[in-house]
Amino acid sequence: MTAIVRWLRKPAGRRTIVGYIFITPFMLGFLFWFLVPALTSLWLVVHDWNMIAPPEFVGLGNFRDLFTDKLFWQALKVTTAYTAIAVPLGMVLAFLLALLMNAKVRGITVFRTIYYLPSIVPAVSNAVLWAWILNSDFGLLNALLHVFGLRRVLWLQEPEWALPALILMSLWSLGGGMVIYLAGLQGIPNEFYEAAAIDGASAWAKLWHVTIPLMSPVIFFNLVMSLIGTFQIFTAGYLITNGGPQNATLFYVLYLWRNAFLYLKMGYAAALAWVLSFIIMGLTVFIFRGLGSRVYYEEVG
Amino acid sequence: MATTGAKLSAGGSLGVRRVRGGLSRRWLSQVMIWVVLVVGAVLMMLPLMWMVSSSFKLEQRVFQFPPQLIPDPFRPANYVDALTYKPFHIYFRNTAFLVLMNELAILLTASFCAYGFARMRFPGRDLWFAIVLSTMMVPYVVLMVPQFVIFSRLHWIDTFLPLTVPYFFGGGAFNIFLLRQFFRTIPEELADAARIDGCSEFAIYARIIMPLAKPALTTVAIFTFIGTWNDFMGPLLYLNSPQRFTVSVGLATFRSVLNTRWDLLMAASTATTLPIIIVFFMAQRYFVQGVVLSGLKG
Numbered sequence: 001m002t003a004i005v006r007w008l009r010k011p012a013g014r015r016t017i018v019g020y021i022f023i024t025p026f027m028l029g030f031l032f033w034f035l036v037p038a039l040t041s042l043w044l045v046v047h048d049w050n051m052i053a054p055p056e057f058v059g060l061g062n063f064r065d066l067f068t069d070k071l072f073w074q075a076l077k078v079t080t081a082y083t084a085i086a087v088p089l090g091m092v093l094a095f096l097l098a099l100l101m102n103a104k105v106r107g108i109t110v111f112r113t114i115y116y117l118p119s120i121v122p123a124v125s126n127a128v129l130w131a132w133i134l135n136s137d138f139g140l141l142n143a144l145l146h147v148f149g150l151r152r153v154l155w156l157q158e159p160e161w162a163l164p165a166l167i168l169m170s171l172w173s174l175g176g177g178m179v180i181y182l183a184g185l186q187g188i189p190n191e192f193y194e195a196a197a198i199d200g201a202s203a204w205a206k207l208w209h210v211t212i213p214l215m216s217p218v219i220f221f222n223l224v225m226s227l228i229g230t231f232q233i234f235t236a237g238y239l240i241t242n243g244g245p246q247n248a249t250l251f252y253v254l255y256l257w258r259n260a261f262l263y264l265k266m267g268y269a270a271a272l273a274w275v276l277s278f279i280i281m282g283l284t285v286f287i288f289r290g291l292g293s294r295v296y297y298e299e300v301g
Numbered sequence: 302m303a304t305t306g307a308k309l310s311a312g313g314s315l316g317v318r319r320v321r322g323g324l325s326r327r328w329l330s331q332v333m334i335w336v337v338l339v340v341g342a343v344l345m346m347l348p349l350m351w352m353v354s355s356s357f358k359l360e361q362r363v364f365q366f367p368p369q370l371i372p373d374p375f376r377p378a379n380y381v382d383a384l385t386y387k388p389f390h391i392y393f394r395n396t397a398f399l400v401l402m403n404e405l406a407i408l409l410t411a412s413f414c415a416y417g418f419a420r421m422r423f424p425g426r427d428l429w430f431a432i433v434l435s436t437m438m439v440p441y442v443v444l445m446v447p448q449f450v451i452f453s454r455l456h457w458i459d460t461f462l463p464l465t466v467p468y469f470f471g472g473g474a475f476n477i478f479l480l481r482q483f484f485r486t487i488p489e490e491l492a493d494a495a496r497i498d499g500c501s502e503f504a505i506y507a508r509i510i511m512p513l514a515k516p517a518l519t520t521v522a523i524f525t526f527i528g529t530w531n532d533f534m535g536p537l538l539y540l541n542s543p544q545r546f547t548v549s550v551g552l553a554t555f556r557s558v559l560n561t562r563w564d565l566l567m568a569a570s571t572a573t574t575l576p577i578i579i580v581f582f583m584a585q586r587y588f589v590q591g592v593v594l595s596g597l598k599g
Contacts (some may be wrong), residue, residue: 001457029470
């Protein structure tokens with residue numbers, strides 16, 4: 001005890017105290033808004049509770065119910081399909097756009113602004129706007145199809161078109177990723193390309209052996225972050241389609257939301273949340289294992 | 302497309318390009334890239350133009366196929382109709398209040414924590430910073446249900462408390478991370494000089510680091526503004542009375558009530574998007590800086 005007190009009087013001890021004072025807000029926040037909720041969730045998951053009647057202990061019953069819940073599987077299927085298409089598509093398009101824009105063309109700042117702007121449109125305005133764009137009778141998208149002589153599509157009424165429509169909508173916001181790639185590309189030193197050119201490398205070879213390896217940390221970061229974000233898509237499904245038609249856009253978080261705040265099945269919703277976070281964590285680990293070793297981290301002096 | 306792009310992004314210096322392609326080929330690929338970018342830009346702008354155009358149309362003109370791009374007659378009164386149909390002035394006021402509180406919370410506490418992580422050396426610091434980073438990876442959804450249970454136990458439902466108080470505790474992992482990255486770039490010599498003069502760490506934080514960190518703080522302030530303004534799930538979850546709605550929730554209810562008046566809906570959407578666009582154009586360079594700070598240097 002006295003040893004600790006003596007240590008705390010020394011500069012190193014005093015620095016430790018002051019250091020912890022500085023990070024106290026975060027430590028308290030971590031306790032209140034992270035640790036306590038996480039423990040609460042562990043309690044919820046083994047109970048059947050509607051926030052009114054006394055909670056009933058059900059053990060792993062909530063997880064058992066998941067396996068026979070057709071809507072759970074539907075939500076998982078819809079969300080996985082959406083993520084599996086929207087994330088790679090968005091990433092590739094954003095990367096290609098960044099490559100084009102990095103090509104010292106005229107008006108790059110104007111282009112960057114135009115491509116970035118849609119990604120900061122508020123989620124609700126975005127959803128209301130796209131509900132109107134996808135309107136089958138008078139919407140912009142069908143008007144464009146009409147210009148090209150194509151038949152109109154019932155985007156939000158036909159189960160097979162609703163999900164592609166929302167994927168298209170998500171592509172409109174790819175500017176955020178693009179700006180990150182562009183910043184990364186502009187950080188690649190020219191000497192690498194000059195050296196590759198002296199070795200007689202073709203444009204493809206430069207892309208594969210210089211650009212992509214040097215960009216891999218940025219690509220990797222973007223992949224993990226967009227997977228985490230996209231798996232939790234909610235607003236579009238909630239506001240535009242309300243999960244329909246025929247549950248074709250019943251996103252996982254939308255279904256979780258309904259269970260928690262519509263049916264008041266708090267325990268079941270907690271179970272759904274844990275399953276989703278295990279899926280996301282599993283995917284992240286899988287990506288780290290599979291791609292992590294291929295990510296090239298430049299030695300910074 | 303990819304090939305030309307890669308090549309041009311690749312050939313940084315003129316000398317390399319001239320050796321490989323010649324002037325006319327370079328000119329041709331520049332034009333091709335430019336055409337692709339212009340077509341893409343038109344496609345990206347169309348939805349926004351469509352939103353603004355619909356917002357000025359007469360009700361019947363909205364239901365015209367094929368649609369007209371420039372409204373005739375031009376009806377600005379849609380904005381008055383839309384924003385008074387529901388008390389949008391209250392929604393704007395509520396949202397502005399939340400923005401102000403969160404700015405205060407995040408700028409003060411995130412910078413405070415970031416100082417500890419960036420400029421102090423003490424046992425356990427790296428462990429705690431790893432915790433900061435790992436909370437960024439945890440899906441919000443896991444915390445949503447238990448947080449709701451906790452806030453309802455505290456009788457905080459239908460108040461602004463769940464949407465502001467948590468931000469006073471470090472202001473979010475991402476902001477701590479971003480500010481820490483910036484604080485680390487400020488030379489140590491300045492702080493050392495102040496220490497010799499007898500300044501405490503708190504004084505160094507308040508008088509030296511904070512004034513020097515204005516660009517990074519501006520970036521955080523902008524992201525906070527956009528995040529709070531655009532937040533939908535939080536207000537949807539915690540606010541029940543219409544007099545407490547934010548613009549997001551207000552617009553969402555507006556749509557559920559008036560789901561075919563696209564003229565008014567687009568006017569309301571444009572009005573709720575406009576502040577974000579204005580902030581963007583006022584502070585464009587801070588956006589890019591935020592992206593560079595957050596996405597690149599590890």
